[in-house]
Amino acid sequence: MGELPNSRTEDVVSSAEREEDAALARRAGSGEAEAFGVLYDRYVDAVYRYVFYRVRNEAEAEDVTSDVFMRALRAIPKYEPRQAFLAWLYRIARNAVIDRSRRQGARQQVSFEDALAHPNADQVVNPDAGLLAGSDASVVRVAMQQLTPLQQEILVLRYVEGYDTKTISKLVGKRDGTIRGIEFRALSALRALIPSREAL
Amino acid sequence: MSEMLPRPKPRDAFKRSLRAQLMAQAPSVLSPRESAWSRMTGAFLRPALRPAMVAAVIALLVFASAGRAAAASLPGDAAFGLKVAAEQLQLALALDDTTRLRLLAEQTDHRLAELAEALSTRPSAAPTATDAYAAAVQRFTEALDALRGKPGTSADKQTAADDVVDAAHLKQEAVLDELEKTAPESAQQGLERARKEADKLHASGRPARTLEPKDTPEPNETPEPARAPKTATPTSAAEPTRGSSPTDHR
Numbered sequence: 001m002g003e004l005p006n007s008r009t010e011d012v013v014s015s016a017e018r019e020e021d022a023a024l025a026r027r028a029g030s031g032e033a034e035a036f037g038v039l040y041d042r043y044v045d046a047v048y049r050y051v052f053y054r055v056r057n058e059a060e061a062e063d064v065t066s067d068v069f070m071r072a073l074r075a076i077p078k079y080e081p082r083q084a085f086l087a088w089l090y091r092i093a094r095n096a097v098i099d100r101s102r103r104q105g106a107r108q109q110v111s112f113e114d115a116l117a118h119p120n121a122d123q124v125v126n127p128d129a130g131l132l133a134g135s136d137a138s139v140v141r142v143a144m145q146q147l148t149p150l151q152q153e154i155l156v157l158r159y160v161e162g163y164d165t166k167t168i169s170k171l172v173g174k175r176d177g178t179i180r181g182i183e184f185r186a187l188s189a190l191r192a193l194i195p196s197r198e199a200l
Numbered sequence: 201m202s203e204m205l206p207r208p209k210p211r212d213a214f215k216r217s218l219r220a221q222l223m224a225q226a227p228s229v230l231s232p233r234e235s236a237w238s239r240m241t242g243a244f245l246r247p248a249l250r251p252a253m254v255a256a257v258i259a260l261l262v263f264a265s266a267g268r269a270a271a272a273s274l275p276g277d278a279a280f281g282l283k284v285a286a287e288q289l290q291l292a293l294a295l296d297d298t299t300r301l302r303l304l305a306e307q308t309d310h311r312l313a314e315l316a317e318a319l320s321t322r323p324s325a326a327p328t329a330t331d332a333y334a335a336a337v338q339r340f341t342e343a344l345d346a347l348r349g350k351p352g353t354s355a356d357k358q359t360a361a362d363d364v365v366d367a368a369h370l371k372q373e374a375v376l377d378e379l380e381k382t383a384p385e386s387a388q389q390g391l392e393r394a395r396k397e398a399d400k401l402h403a404s405g406r407p408a409r410t411l412e413p414k415d416t417p418e419p420n421e422t423p424e425p426a427r428a429p430k431t432a433t434p435t436s437a438a439e440p441t442r443g444s445s446p447t448d449h450r
Binding site: 028029030031032033034036037040041044045048049052053058061062065066069070071073074075076077078083091092095137140155156159160162173175 | 204205206207208209210211214215218219221222223225226227229230231359362363366367369370371373374377380381
């Protein structure tokens, strides 16, 4: 389980971007709506991707993304720039996802068969991708629903956002070794959950 | 899994609609709110209240020196009782429910700061500090429940309460993350307990905010409970709490 070929080893954002974000957040916090709009434009895609694999469908991903930015808008006067803005958004998104799953009660049994019967042809992954051969985003997402929230989060940060272990450890507040252990167990669980192309 | 997963993109229409909604709400959400201080100074300037305020200021000066000692105290110290009494007085003087809730949130912050202080300077005080933090969280969640259950609570008040809870939870989670990384092994159990208490701020059970009605109803959508019962901890078989296993259950 080494680093991905294109994994991002820099911090969540570069220091220049971070300063720019901090300035925008300060302006937004003091009432300048358009400054918040710029931050929204910059990070809405990242937040949506973060949420996408952790909920059941696109509609839920949109709902949670909306919730994240509404919460961020209300909380931005209290944002402290010692934390990167995107990391702060991820934290809000993590809470929003957990809140939603709590509201929905025990994790609902989503139909794995349904997901396999309606694959999304636009999102079929590279057939060389060992574990994901024959799978698409909807299949992966259904399988990911069976993982713990932290396992889901780490897989998304690593395999969707492409962050390296060190960056993820900063984002989720766990040690590097812990992250690697969680990733290993999450991948093992996914291997059991995602059928191979032959099985389909 | 040596390859990246597909990177889904949100619909452009969704992004535009959400941006418009945020921009529409931003002026009211981001407008500076009247602080407790400005309310107090406003009250002081009213002639009818002036004698009472003068008396309060004198009493404040008399107790200032004792207050300094109390301010630096930790749960379990003799001076800590004075600190708690001062906080209770503040609560009693709160002008409305939202202010009261904000004060209770500040008190949970103070208890957590004291716990951090105890862990670094006086580990023997850490269990008492953890108890004090748990009690502060409980008072906070009880006040929140009372506010939500109060008939006639306006949507603005509900939103303000949500803001207070979100801010308190985010802040305390960040502090606990930091503590977890730096505290000695012997303190981790106490921190885990504190983490569970902080999680109670999370079980707010607010209704989901949606931007626009969906074209098709979600067949699996279940009705949302008004609020998780207070006795229910944030744990469940499907979603274990942080640290309930050595690593990945969070």
